[in-house]
Amino acid sequence: MTKIKSLFISLLLTLGVSTAIAGSHGSTHDLVKERGKLMCGSNTGLAGFGAPNDAGVWEGIDVDVCRAVAAAVFGDASKVEYVPTTSKVRFTVLQSGEIDMLSRNTTWTLSRDVDLGLEFVGVNYYDGQGFMVSKDLGVSSAMELDGASVCIQVGTTTEMNLADFFKANGMSYESVPVETNSEADAAYTAGRCDVYTTDASGLYASRAGYPDPSAHVVLPEIVSKEPLGPAVRHGDSEWADIVRWSLNAMIIGEELGITSGNVDEMKSSNNPEVLRLLGVDAGYGAMLGLSDDWAYNILSQVGNYSESFEKHIGPNTPINIQRGLNALYKDGGILYAPPFR
Amino acid sequence: MTTFSNQSLMRNKYYNWIIKNLFSSWVNSLMTVVAIIFIYEVGTFFLNWAIFGADFRTNFQGEIISDRTLCSKNIMPGEYGACWAIIYARWDQFMYGFYPIEQVWRVNFVYALLPLAIIGILFDKLPYRKYFIYFTFIYPFLAYFMLYGGPGLSVVGTNKWGGLLVTLFLGVTGIGLAFPLSIILALGRRSKMPIVKSLCVVFIEFIRGVPLITLLFTANVMLPLFLPDGVNPDNLLRALVAVTLFQSAYMAEAIRGGLQAIPRGQIEAAQSLGLNYWQTTRKIILPQALKIAIPPIVNTCIGLFKDTSLVLIIGLFDLLGIGRAALADMTWTKLYYEVYVFISLVFFIFCFGMSRYSLYLEKKLKTDNS
Numbered sequence: 001m002t003k004i005k006s007l008f009i010s011l012l013l014t015l016g017v018s019t020a021i022a023g024s025h026g027s028t029h030d031l032v033k034e035r036g037k038l039m040c041g042s043n044t045g046l047a048g049f050g051a052p053n054d055a056g057v058w059e060g061i062d063v064d065v066c067r068a069v070a071a072a073v074f075g076d077a078s079k080v081e082y083v084p085t086t087s088k089v090r091f092t093v094l095q096s097g098e099i100d101m102l103s104r105n106t107t108w109t110l111s112r113d114v115d116l117g118l119e120f121v122g123v124n125y126y127d128g129q130g131f132m133v134s135k136d137l138g139v140s141s142a143m144e145l146d147g148a149s150v151c152i153q154v155g156t157t158t159e160m161n162l163a164d165f166f167k168a169n170g171m172s173y174e175s176v177p178v179e180t181n182s183e184a185d186a187a188y189t190a191g192r193c194d195v196y197t198t199d200a201s202g203l204y205a206s207r208a209g210y211p212d213p214s215a216h217v218v219l220p221e222i223v224s225k226e227p228l229g230p231a232v233r234h235g236d237s238e239w240a241d242i243v244r245w246s247l248n249a250m251i252i253g254e255e256l257g258i259t260s261g262n263v264d265e266m267k268s269s270n271n272p273e274v275l276r277l278l279g280v281d282a283g284y285g286a287m288l289g290l291s292d293d294w295a296y297n298i299l300s301q302v303g304n305y306s307e308s309f310e311k312h313i314g315p316n317t318p319i320n321i322q323r324g325l326n327a328l329y330k331d332g333g334i335l336y337a338p339p340f341r
Numbered sequence: 342m343t344t345f346s347n348q349s350l351m352r353n354k355y356y357n358w359i360i361k362n363l364f365s366s367w368v369n370s371l372m373t374v375v376a377i378i379f380i381y382e383v384g385t386f387f388l389n390w391a392i393f394g395a396d397f398r399t400n401f402q403g404e405i406i407s408d409r410t411l412c413s414k415n416i417m418p419g420e421y422g423a424c425w426a427i428i429y430a431r432w433d434q435f436m437y438g439f440y441p442i443e444q445v446w447r448v449n450f451v452y453a454l455l456p457l458a459i460i461g462i463l464f465d466k467l468p469y470r471k472y473f474i475y476f477t478f479i480y481p482f483l484a485y486f487m488l489y490g491g492p493g494l495s496v497v498g499t500n501k502w503g504g505l506l507v508t509l510f511l512g513v514t515g516i517g518l519a520f521p522l523s524i525i526l527a528l529g530r531r532s533k534m535p536i537v538k539s540l541c542v543v544f545i546e547f548i549r550g551v552p553l554i555t556l557l558f559t560a561n562v563m564l565p566l567f568l569p570d571g572v573n574p575d576n577l578l579r580a581l582v583a584v585t586l587f588q589s590a591y592m593a594e595a596i597r598g599g600l601q602a603i604p605r606g607q608i609e610a611a612q613s614l615g616l617n618y619w620q621t622t623r624k625i626i627l628p629q630a631l632k633i634a635i636p637p638i639v640n641t642c643i644g645l646f647k648d649t650s651l652v653l654i655i656g657l658f659d660l661l662g663i664g665r666a667a668l669a670d671m672t673w674t675k676l677y678y679e680v681y682v683f684i685s686l687v688f689f690i691f692c693f694g695m696s697r698y699s700l701y702l703e704k705k706l707k708t709d710n711s
Contacts, residue, residue: 043669044653044656044658044662044665044666044669045665045666045667045668045669045670046669047669047670047671047674048671051666051669051670051671052434052439052666052670053670053672054430054431054434054670054672056433056434056438056439081498081500083500083576083656084656084657084658084662084666085656086653086654086655086656088558088654089558089561089562089654089655089656092562092565092566093561093562093656095566096562096565096566097565098565098576205671205674208671208674209674209675210675211415211418317671318671318674319671
């Protein structure tokens with residue numbers, strides 16, 4: 001009996017190992033080129049980050065990262081196939097090779113980066129837990145929230161961050177426990193608590209749906225680190241480089257003031273970094289195994305980071321998020337891409 | 342004179358019925374009054390919300406609603422009801438998912454032929470029934486060819502399918518494939534051959550022992566890990582396999598219930614007439630067993646049809662998934678009630694239809710030996 005069992009287990013193991021080896025062989029870049037389209041893991045629907053519009057076209061800042069990679073690889077930002085993933089299946093779908101990259105508001109953490117065999121290639125949105133209160137409360141800082149009632153999801157990191165924050169600042173709060181985020185939203189709207197707390201981007205998205213969004217304020221304090229970024233599989237550095245630099249190209253594009261509108265004029269700029277980025281000075285695309293105009297394609301078809309941000313989640317959209325942490329390092333944020341040289 | 346007495350008789354009849362059933366005692370009278378008030382209140386509230394105070398395509402100012410901020414209820418809070426414009430705006434997605442709009446006629450064609458394909462199975466008194474049954478067998482191949490494409494038609498991958506198309510695809514195909522499979526399983530489970538029997542028992546008990554969600558996860562997540570790189574069986578197909586296996590196990594148990602209700606004498610009588618096993622099963626046992634099993638079979642079918650919405654968890658956009666994606670769009674966010682009421686209505690139409698059909702079948706097949 002035990003013999004049969006061990007035979008069975010070793011069979012399973014061999015199968016697993018051999019598929020793992022098979023998995024590490026083919027280069028993702030070649031696979032993508034051969035297929036003719038990029039398989040990109042997206043959210044099943046999150047306003048501003050990745051959701052289909054009325055015409056069924058995917059839009060959002062996470063979606064723009066996929067489009068940027070497609071523009072870099074194919075010269076055509078539309079050659080993307082979106083695979084909607086839920087938070088439960090997103091990592092396995094990536095590991096199994098069903099998608100080439102995951103761009104789906106996923107927090108970069110040590111265990112995901114190391115233990116799950118993923119490789120986060122950068123951050124396209126710095127999120128963090130924030131607080132929203134009604135304007136009538138007259139509160140302008142989270143430090144004034146002593147004694148407030150807070151709607152929190154039980155058993156989440158949100159709850160722990162909240163407890164830590166209040167304890168560290170010597171304040172007390174009354175908790176109104178709820179089960180899901182949408183329930184928290186509903187409880188806050190119904191006035192069952194003074195404060196609604198979740199990731200700041202979520203607060204903004206909720207607020208946008210209220211009948212009178214201006215009656216609520218998101219307080220400036222952010223009490224946790226939630227860097228969201230695209231991820232690829234471990235073990236294919238060439239592909240990781242392509243995705244990383246596609247995102248970086250958008251950020252550098254903003255830094256250099258290159259937009260989808262002026263990208264053609266910028267080709268005759270005399271700034272050497274602009275010329276390198278747009279492929280006028282040849283050679284940089286080849287290093288990535290791409291054509292020299294790869295970054296030009298990204299900037300002309302998708303636009304720079306700021307364009308993407310403003311179009312999907314910026315102050316002129318219903319979501320109305322200020323750049324904040326997501327501003328360039330020289331504008332007071334922490335968005336910083338390594339130099340293009 | 343006669344008409345008068347007839348009328349008064351009639352009036353008496355209704356009057357008596359009302360007195361007897363609604364006002365027989367003061368408790369009963371009180372409950373009747375409360376119930377009437379309740380139904381009236383809820384009914385008027387719902388009708389006002391869903392129809393009389395609702396926006397369909399245009400708001401109260403006559404503008405076409407292209408955005409939730411244009412809904413009357415968002416312009417004048419508290420005054421107006423539902424804003425059905427979201428359903429209009431997303432109609433194509435609800436019906437076809439992300440199917441290319443210029444190819445949508447193919448889906449419509451398949452939808453239109455669906456009644457023709459099932460009518461032959463549903464009604465045995467149909468004229469030219471034979472041809473309808475032939476069509477039923479051709480239909481799945483035709484539908485697959487039309488939906489997926491092939492020679493002469495452009496290929497539309499299943500990842501573009503969505504909404505009602507996915508719900509119906511999983512529901513109808515799942516039930517259709519599970520039915521023959523479940524008969525085999527049910528017969529196998531009652532077989533005297535030990536290997537066949539134990540295989541069937543293990544299969545049924547294993548599938549019934551795990552939730553559908555686990556099967557879906559296994560099909561969606563585990564399967565690709567064991568297959569070589571680049572070999573990714575279609576996502577929808579994987580879900581269909583999981584749904585079919587699940588449904589067949591449950592239906593097999595429903596049919597086994599029917600089989601066990603057949604008195605042993607029936608089998609013995611058939612055998613004494615010289616019928617072999619297959620003849621006995623096909624001509625004597627199954628017709629009676631299936632008749633008894635109609636209510637539980639339909640029950641599992643209705644259950645499965647609704648369970649298909651679980652595929653949302655593995656990232657397939659069925660009707661519910663499309664609805665949630667619509668709500669995630671900033672243009673339409675917070676119109677929860679409209680979307681969920683609409684989805685419920687669609688599910689209700691199909692499930693209620695199945696339920697009524699099973700009642701009709703039961704009545705028709707009733708030979709009254711009870």
